[in-house]
Amino acid sequence: MTAAGAPARTGVSRGGTRRGLLAWVAAGAAGAGMLLLATGRTWAEVSYPAAPGGGARGGVVALSGGDLAPVLGPLAMACLAAVVAVLATRGLWRRVVGALIALLGAAAAVAAWQGSSAAHAAEVAGARGTLTGLAGLVASPEWAWPSLAVAGGLVLVAAGVIAVARGGRWAGMSDRYERRxxxxxxxxxxxxxxxxxxxxxxxxxxxxxxxxxxxxxxxxQG
Known part of the structure; x- marks a missing residue:
């Protein structure tokens, strides 16, 4: 009974760790995907008055997440690469990569939060060549996409912490060959x-x- 039960328990344990790793990879990829999706969307619209002297008319400038928080795109790609790296590493290195993911996620959440403010949107719009020197810029932030970016960063923070705490129990890519x-x-x-x-x-x-x-x-044999 004991000899027959041990392999069964081992198989269940391996299956559980494999499912846990796959769920973690899905969560990490989802967090990075949320950042990429939010980065390309409009975060704020800045209206500006007509130029003095009857020059250019007033209008509205739409600013995307990439305009207001340009670091989000590179952070999202770095997190995706780090998620793949977790699959290829084991032990201490896997925990190091997990800590890196947590730090990148935190940086993304902070950058998204700072980029969502109306003052920042007006400042970025005012720095554009066609609007430089214009006063009276009014920003109207869109909160949905910045909130999604912040949520994506927090998901990555949680994923990184989980990788640090539990990554040592997950199977690596080379385990199937080592078992042979x-x-x-x-x-x-x-x-x-x-x-x-x-x-x-x-x-x-x-x-x-x-x-x-x-x-x-x-x-x-004869």
Whole structure:
């Protein structure tokens, strides 16, 4: 009962850690995706008066998240790369990458929050060449997309913290190959794995050797 139950429990444990890793990857990718989506949307509209002396007419300038928080795009791409790096690392390095994701997420959340203010939008609009020197700029922020960017940053912070705390329990990309390696006293340690005889027969046929004759692999025993 104990010998039969141990492999079953091991399989369940591996399945659980694999599902946990996949769920984490989905959450991290979603957080970075939220940043990218919000960055390309309009965060504020700034209206400006007509130029003095009857020159240019007044109008409205739309500012995107990339205009008001240009760091968000690079941060989102860095977070996506870090999520992939978690899959390729183990142990201490996985925790280091998780800490980096948390820091990048925090920086993105702060940048999104600062970029959502009306004063910042008016300042960015006023710095544009066509509006430089104009007074009376009025900004009307759109809160939905900046809020999404802040939420994406917080998701990445949570994902990074989870990777630091639990990343050591998750399976790595190379685990499936390591489990196929030799184990002391088990298949691969001086003995053939199940199906090894059949594989040797096919290898012999591929090499043009008749496995039923002589002392070749899989030769019949008389």
């Amino acid at each position: 390696g030799a184990r002391p006293g088990g298949p691969g340690a001086g003995g053939e794995r199940p199906g090894g005889s059949e594989r040797s027969l096919w290898d012999a046929l591929d090499q043009g050797v008749d496995p039923t004759e002589g002392d070749g692999p899989g030769a019949r």
